[in-house]
Amino acid sequence: MELPARVEALSLSGVSAIPAEYVRPADERDELGDAFDLLDNDQQEERIPVVDISPFLMTCCLPSSNKEKEEVVEAVRRAASEWGVMHIAGHGIPDEVMDRLRAAGTGFFALPIEAKEAYANDPGSGQLQGYGSRLATNASGQREWEDYLFHLLQPDHLADHKLWPAHPPDYVDATRQFGRHVRDLASTLLSILSLGMDLPPSKLEDELTTNHNKKVKGDPEEEELNMLLQMKINYYPVCPQPELAVGVEAHTDVSALSFILHNGVPGLQVRHADRWVTARSESGTIIVHVGDALEILSNGRYTSVLHRGLVNREAVRVSWVVFCEPPPDAVILRPLPELVSHPDHPPRFTPRTFKEHLDIKLFKKKKKQQVIIDC
């Protein structure tokens, strides 16, 4: 039987048993289940840390004390090293900006599938941006229970707004406005994370935008590099057998940082202390993941968090993930020299461009090898 291209169509068809392509291997199924049930039955005390970074936001009337800032740096440092993930409160992005973003993405996915197909991507021919579903990317031919929309968000002048949905009419403005805010938040967090390693605040962002291939400084051809923000809206339809499927299989993000908003339906799980912890809704916060690029730059002081997306029987889950990454070819990801200058702290990662790192990860996934960051 030929499967529908979209998981949404499969879900709406009312099947009671999911096709074999979506059934996970036995060892992975042990700990799967309906995300609502797993959250209800989670007796563990340990929660993903919530960190309020408001002392770092420019407030003209109430300047923050150094002590308040030091406490933020320590809380972010701990969360980034012990968990690799945190809920950020006091991030300065107004509620109405986040609500508008959610309304825009929800409006797009509410369109009939045929209307969304006008935005279909074509990974086979290199067109990654657009509406898609995860085809099998591993040797066993398994698929994930989600459809998505993917496009470059920032820098604005590189974003191709023609590829962004024209419906709902607010999509472009709402998503663009959110992009500007997340860009600022990324800079603030990278400063805090630099301070957390006793380095100058601009260190991490400078390293993520340093063109190691450039000729001489001052060369007129020297490009101005910027970090890229990529938007991925994950749409997880209702699943009749959530104990057999996953929305997104366990992985670490290749990015430096990833920012996640969602529609309040549970599903995100992170690996911590040898168990899966289901993320709770913490109102008004944004979830931030440490990705591979930051783990490499920090020589492992910060942890690229292993995570996955579960599905459920009751409600569609939607998440908005913004990946903040270095430009693919020009920047060499390597442990910061300041962190590896002592013989007791040798570099744990081989220098590579972001693109090379990504290619190695994809190659291993196809071969169904264990995906580890270095090789």
Ligand SMILES: O=C(O)CCC(=O)C(=O)O
């Ligand atoms: O849906 C989520 O909360 C996480 C999705 C995710 O990990 C990803 O798209 O990389």
Ligand SMILES: [Fe+2]
């Ligand atoms: Fe992810």
